[in-house]
Amino acid sequence: MTSRRESAVRQHSFSLYNLSANEIYFQDYAVICQSTLNEDHQTKVKGRVKICSKSLVFVPNDIRSPMIKILYKQISKFEDSGKNEFSLTDSTIVSSSSSSSNVNKKKSNSLIIICSSATLMAINGRIEPYTTTYDTHRFYFEFVYSNVEDCLSVVGQLYRSTTLPFPEQVMMIESIVQGRLKMLKFDFKQLKDLNEKVLFEQDAYVIKPLIKNPGKCLLTNQCCYFQALNNINEQQIVQYELGTLYKIAKRRYKFHYIGCELQFKLDDQRPSQKKILYLVFANQSICSTFYDLVLTQSCVHLDLTSSENMTLRWQQGTISNYDYLLYLNDRGERSFHDCSQYPVFPWVLRNYTSSNLDLNDPQSFRDLSRPIGALNIERLERLKERYTNMSLPLDHQRFLYGSFYSNPGFVVYFLCRLHPQFSLCLNGGRFDHSDRLFHSIVDTWKSVLTSDSDVKELLPEFYMTSKFSDDADDDEHRLDGEFLINQFDIDFGIRHDDVRIGDVLLPPWAENERDFVYKMRLALESEHVSQHLHEWIDLIFGYKQRGDEARCADNLFHYLTYGVPENHSLTEMEQYEEQLSLETQILEFGQVPKQLFLKPHPRKLTEQELKNDQEQKLNVDIDQPSTPTDNITNPMEEHLMRPRIQSLSSFEHHELGHFEFDSVCRLHKTAVKGIVPHPSLPSTHLLTIGDDGFLRNYMVNKSKIDTFYFISLRPLTCIKSIQVHFSIDGNEQCALAFVGCYDHTLYIHNLQTGTSILSQVLHDDIITDLCITNRSTPTLLCTSSHDATVRFWSLENLIFINEDSYVFQPNYHSTAILPMQYDISFDSSCTCMHALEEHCLLAVGCQDGTINLCNFQTGEILKQLTSPLSLPILSLSLRSDGLFLAYISSKAVTLVDIISSTDVFTNTCVSDEQSFKSLFYSSQMLILGLMNGSCDVWNLKICEKVHTLNINDKISITTIAYNDGMFFFGTDDGSVHSYVFASRQQLSI
Template sequence: MAFLSEVSLQKERFSLLLLEPGEIYFEDFSVFFYPSDLPEEEAIRRRTRGRLKVCSKSIVFDPQDVSQPVVKFPLRECIQIDKWTGPLLSRLGNRGDVIVIQCKQKIEMKANNIIGSYEFKKETTKHLFSLNYVTPDDVLQMMCQLHRASTLPLADEAGMIAAIVYSCYNRTKFNTSWLETLYEQIVMETVGDHITPLVVNPGRIMLTSSRLYFQPFNNVESVPVIKIKLSDIKRLTKRRFLLREVGLEIFCTEGSFKSDMFLAFSKPEDRNKLYKNILAQEGVSLKESAQENMTLLWQNGVISNFDYLLYLNSQADRSFNDLTQYPVFPWVIADYISEELDLTNPETFRDLSKPIGALNPQRLERFKERKVDMPEPKFLYGSHYSTPGYVLYYLLRVAPEYALCLQNGRFDQPDRLFKSVAETWSNVLSLPSDVKELIPEFYQPEMADFLINRSGLNLGVQQDGSKVNRVELPPWADDEVDFCRKCRKALESDHVSNHLHHWIDLIFGYKQRGPEADEADNVFYYLTYEGAVDLDSIKDPNEQASVKVQIMEFGQTPKQLFTKPHPSRFSPAVPVSRHSNNSSPVPVPQPVEEESANERLRSDSDAFTDTHTDTQDLEEDTASAIQRKGSLLSHQWDRMDQLQPACQHKLHKDTVKDVQVSDDGKTVFSVSQDTSLKLYSLEDQRQRRSISISSMPLSSLSAMPDGKTVLVGSWDDSLYLYSIEYGRIVDKLMAHDDAVSALHLQGEVLVTASWDSTVKVWTVEDLCGQSNGTVRLNSVQMTAEFDHETGVSCLDVNGDNSLVLSGTKDGAVYIWDVGSQSVLRSSMSHTGMVHDVKFSPDGKMILSAGEDRFMRVVDVGTGTEVFAKETEHEIRCVCWRENTVLAGSSSGELLVWDMVKAQLTATIPGHDDAISCIQATSDGHTVVTGGTDKKVIVWKVR
């Protein structure tokens, strides 16, 4: 309902909403109107001053006296439009400035400035207008041309109007006197449409070196020229409009989902050219937004369900400026009859895994029976869940002019209006053509006026004799604000948080189309889907107009955002709604514990309120929730942004490839391309051991829990076992056919990776056991081998050794199931080598960093990417503990990421060149890094 703010800005009664949808308003003239049914002298005495507006399908008279109605003369109903001379002795006729409009029907609107159904008067009448500042010759040419066009068949009429429009707009140049400064350089000029709900207003678009201008071809906008400073632009978003990629939305308010301007163009090339040119200007500095990682933020509970749904709508081309693609929200409550709303009872909620049309099994069966006999393309639902008509069905009381525009000047029959929430819910469950979802206003208490008839609209009387006024609320709602507040509370509840991803799959995800949509009973009429029709390829104007009308009437399915199952929500949450005038945070209860990542792999399966006691309750709930979260996050890992180097030493002669801190935090182990293994005592601040393990570079190491033995991987294809106690290599194993690139020892499982394109899993039950004072590799047994297309560069293992994660030289990331010895997921996540991969501490997500400078996080259960960030420098290595990721950059800096908020919280200088490896103690007290500068740095929290 954000677009309603524009209504209050109107200075005149006239607006484009009084015209037919798509009708063009050209220009207007100052006139006097003379009543036609009075003697001339009396008509002159009672004349009315106003503006005569020339439009493509009508002529409209807007009187200054608001007690008089706005009168529209449809051109198709006009008999005569001409210069009027009158009788010989007529005072009016002799002036030569009067035109006459004779019409079989006129439409009167907004008498006494009251919004209501239009009055259609079907009688032949003659109307005289004297022009104040121009002559009839100045206005009649266009009027008569448009009148002639109205007598033609629809296709020819559209063609003739298009020619008139083209000629008129070509004669209109951008008025450069509106430029803000003399120093602006004009970059480009083009023609486009300013899109607001149900209104398409054409004009000239001018881009300069410092501003974007829109100059409408008429004077209907609140200002002559709309100006946007390029430095104010925070976000540019390409949009669809009428299923064509020709829209561009401009946002100047950070984090807002209501844009400052929506423009549409005749063809995609024009849109793309403006988009590219805006980005090329020096004054443009688009804000990096956390919205690109909103899925991760939502999973972690940083943002509310409401804000996440707004985000998904925006990403899927839903806009508050376009009623054909208005944001869609789900029904979540199924109980509208109880005295109290019980949000702890699952029966209170709608099944979010099913579309509205499938909630009633009996009705669904009838849909399926009808589908069987249909020609292709078949569908279940002939109506959609979101159309302009449905949006205005809900918003009638606050947007009556929009409803009148859409419904040819009349309100719908009283019995069909939105008058009861319970009745509407019953209808969407039972009626054969009603499957509509909700709009955001149901979850915004500050927007509750849409349920109240504050304007006193005359909406008629129902068949039972009752007058339609306010919307009847469920018994559990005290008033309209309370109703929306409780709807919001339900939306943010445990139950909805744990099931919302199923609804997202239906509306924005993999169940939106294809076999999955068919299986989920989620198939709509084909014209509602993106790519179903190419309007530009339709040459017949009648057919093209018909398709556009169908798109308007049938609704538009959102752009598909996900082709894999959407991940579920799993973290405690204290989100703050960032998109309202109320800054109070909205507490979200903690969801129930999710199933393990491995089980999910195998199955593949706020409140806003007034300033009274409700706000106080919310603030108290929020304060306690924040306190609970604070106690949970008081761990050392929340202070990683305070890391600083405690000591550093150039221990090696070449790049340090791997480092490890002993469990007691007293010893640092490191291996290097210089073939040496080093042991450094943090207590004594001195090197205790230095041994050349192999004749070739070393890649990886793992110190045994007892601190007496170190396992080392080498480029000579082998694993080496080095005894600290005896100071020598005690055993060697030829593990691969090429260099060992990484190893991971966890419990009794050893996993190794190699440039030979394999990852091997070994059992090492007796590796730490001693026999006659020695430790051997002869007990190591290979239990699994995973083949890749190219060499493996990095690996990780989840907490219970059931899954292995690997990254390759060509950018692929694999998840392997150790039990079944098969690949569970694989994707080309990067361009170039994968530098490092890591499981999250709970095993539910994986992180990868590559040569392409991208860091990506993927949900393990669904394979959906929930975070993607292009960094300034390559990330060479990562360490993930708790909610914190430490990343070593090719710049030598240590990056600290908060993975709950998906934010970079610190960039700490350290190495002189790239950080090549990183490791930390589990308690977070010690972090150690190695780099290509041959240094090992030990970090401590200040």
């Protein structure tokens, strides 16, 4: 039967997939075979006999003759030409001398095998179920180049292992493998460069779906080499250049973190067996050593940015749902090379019967908030009843589902057409019963909804399509639905309804397999799925994956699929048999991914939210928190801080723009602690405060100080400025500066007259930050302090609001500000603060590394976040819509999704000199002032660092501010550096 495409599959070649799953192939010999399988017993067939851990396989040179597999356990007798017989007696191999009949005598250097069955494989090179003949067969192998004794020394041990109990059999085979690996010497002549420095040499296994191959792993400063124990590859030593390595990840294999998966780029960017190398070592220590050595090589340049801050990228629509799920699977330690941990994707559609697919209709989609096993209420009730009535040993836990959503059986089920060898390997040379094979999308969907044992989700292959540019052939998998086509014309049999199984039957709305996966992908990327995908992530990778949350969500699996119980370490097991039992369970029923999220996963931003984010201009407040940072938040902060609004356009394009140096001026004797615009003068005037106790009016266009005001002998910490009218009807106005100080005092200064209006002690320690409302009645002043409190003060005796403008009270000269009836107390000193009056939200950073989100009107603490390193929070800033919070400590910057409390962007400093000091945050831009005098500029749309500004050599950046098209960087030596910011979009007031 002719294949739909001519390929190497037509060639008669031996593969590890011709063996049982994870069976080991050791070596082979050139032989001439005669057997009673042939009608003419005298027919001689040339070929090679493969010595494997559970069987012997004869591979003839002539494709017209089948490969023959002989299981050791079916062999009753070995004889060599010297009449040495190896027979099975009481589970022991004995050697004796006997006078065999003339029929069994052959010329020297031959081996005679007598067995009760033999399996025929790949007759005429066809992919089809193997045929096993049960009869007494005799095989006569004449060794062409080698001595039969060499073969018998190995076969005798492997033959004996089959007579042992299963655990002892596995141990004996492992012992044989280790012994042969010790004798395997790496051929250093195969090195790419004789000057290469050898860094690492250890025994390892190469892992591929359902198979493993032992050998030697050698690491040099240029390449990674794998020398197989056998000759299964065309070249025994395979070379991987470290210069082409773009990704490396540790993997969990059979409960243990002993795996390491490396991905290499190829020049032609086409899939290849050399592209991915999955290695498994003897223990975790060896694996970690290899991993660390690879990372330290100078020629290794990993693509780190492609996998950093992926949650934020996904939320903003920078990456697709498909790519994000691949990323989560990778982080969850799922691999295309491990069928027990194959990547898992969701069913997103429920409509597989109509002729038209409407992706705007919510009824077309599956409920992603519920596990696949809980979509059918009737089935769920049956499973819950079984769960309630389970009687299990004390160390076992009850479960709803016996297997995970993805396991080797499910993977083989879906890929039986694309990779039929998987099915033959896993199922002992057979395909599953015709009625259980993957035949129809509709039937499979019905099964996962109704069958008590069928809870499988989908594979990435259901969404791989070349019509999406991000499918750049990163994996060794075909695209566009080829797994749905019986491309090798395999006879899968006939179903009970007399229908012959061929291509998978598709929904009526799909024209062909390409159209099917394309529309599946459109559904995956649809707005409906985008708004609910986080619910499915919670089930598979998140907080509903295990424990009480899983139980409440009807998402509970067999306890072994979660890994080894905490009180049951495999490394300390006394019985090897128990370990094998646990591993067999996992390999058969799958493993739950690594839990990635302990809190609800943030949702993806809607198309409207993304559109608004691109269209609206971000209101940027140049005012600084008490910390060495600037609040560039959004329209809301402008309401909180001052009536005059500065705006920074959102960055619709990935290219933010560029910075051009303008000027620098030394304004203070010591560190600059705050920069705000002058509320009454043109934008060329700024107000600055410093540790020297002075408030200065800085003329940017002339790079000089216009006026200055002495405030205190102690360092000043924070400043806000407002414009106030003297009366409702009059045009006369002045500017007020509110200044916090080390002496616990708030100073209110009239910038027009240069006089002090008020100085009042507000706290028991340093005032660290302040803000002023312009919507509430009365107008409120909010202050934070090292005394671990945030206090609220009424300004009604000083000013009031009239049509969004501040107006003086008639007797404002002789007044004091009054405390409100509530304040907020914390467990640690308050270091910084930011408020969104519109959302009644107040964020307070503390010395102990906590961030407290509070209700602005009531003082109630709504939520507490903790910095990963528990270091003091130096600065923070809320986004205007209240969705995100950015904060820094000296060692890390973090962007948090407030609703889910999930860190969606993180970056850590690489050295003490590059520790963080100040922060500027808008929805698309993050600027980090560093200890060494430079600033890192991040484009949050693509989560990449796009600029590094060298502001001041080795002088810390204490504060960052923006005003009217310019950025201002205050430094530790009292200077202010001005930079013009040029972007594709205008920065306007």
